[in-house]
Every structure is written in structure tokens, then in C-alpha cells.
Amino acid sequence: MFDIGxxxxxxxxxxxxxxLGPERLPTAARMAGLWIGRLKRGFTNIREEVEREIGADxxxxxxxxxxxxxxxxxxxxxxxEQTKQSILQGSKAMEDTVMSVKTATQLQSSLAQExxxxxxxxxxxxxx
Numbered sequence: 001m002f003d004i005g006x007x008x009x010x011x012x013x014x015x016x017x018x019x020l021g022p023e024r025l026p027t028a029a030r031m032a033g034l035w036i037g038r039l040k041r042g043f044t045n046i047r048e049e050v051e052r053e054i055g056a057d058x059x060x061x062x063x064x065x066x067x068x069x070x071x072x073x074x075x076x077x078x079x080x081e082q083t084k085q086s087i088l089q090g091s092k093a094m095e096d097t098v099m100s101v102k103t104a105t106q107l108q109s110s111l112a113q114e115x116x117x118x119x120x121x122x123x124x125x126x127x128x
Contacts, residue, residue, distance in 0.1 A: 020028050 016028065017025055
């Protein structure tokens with residue numbers, strides 16, 4: 001974290017020994033260690049909390065995306081079902097039209113067959 005070498009650390013210890021004296025130096029070192037430990041734990045807790053929040057945000061985002069995907073799947077499914085219904089209705093209409101054309105064709109052909117017979121019958125009747 002800090003770029004402090006052994007010589008700098010030795011110099012700080014020597015100055016602390018001169019300023020505080022040999023009686024108060026162990027107590028001051030212990031207190032400094034406690035404060036440094038508390039700061040480290042505090043920073044670690046903050047970092048873990050931020051990581052959890054980031055993870056929670058990521059999970060929320062994924063859930064939101066999954067919700068959107070589910071809605072899109074539902075809309076697509078409904079669209080497919082509507083398309084199927086439209087195709088079925090169109091095919092039924094097409095079948096009806098084909099049946100109508102077949103019926104009309106059959107009627108026309110039966111009428112065409114009857115007309116020559118009736119023409120021949122009228123010719124036969126006119127001869128009599």
C-alpha cells in the first residue's frame with residue numbers, strides 16, 4: 001500500500017522513541033496498531049458492502065432483463081397464436097372458395113350437357 005522501506009520505518013521508530021520516551025512508546029505503538037486495525041476492518045467492511053451492492057444491482061438487472069424476456073416471449077407467443085388463427089381462417093375461406101368454384105363448374109358442365117340434349121329434343125319435336 002505505502003512504499004515505506006525498512007530504513008524509513010527504523011527512522012520513524014527512532015524519532016518516536018526520542019519524542020515519547022521508553023515508558024510511553026509501547027502504549028502508543030499498541031494504540032496505533034489498534035487504530036490501524038480498526039481502519040483496515042472499516043475499509044474491508046465498506047469494500048465488502050459495496051461489492052454486495054454491486055452484486056445486488058447486477059442481480060436486479062438480470063431479474064429485470066429476465067422479466068422483459070418473459071414479457072417478450074408472451075407477446076411473441078400471442079402473435080404466433082393470432083397468426084395461426086389467421087392462417088386457419090384464410091385456409092377455410094380458401095377451401096370455401098374452391099368448393100364454390102367446383103360446384104359452379106359442376107353446375108355449368110351439367111347445364112352444358114343438358115342444353116345439347118334439349119336442343120336435340122327440340123329438333124326432334126320440331127320434326128314431328
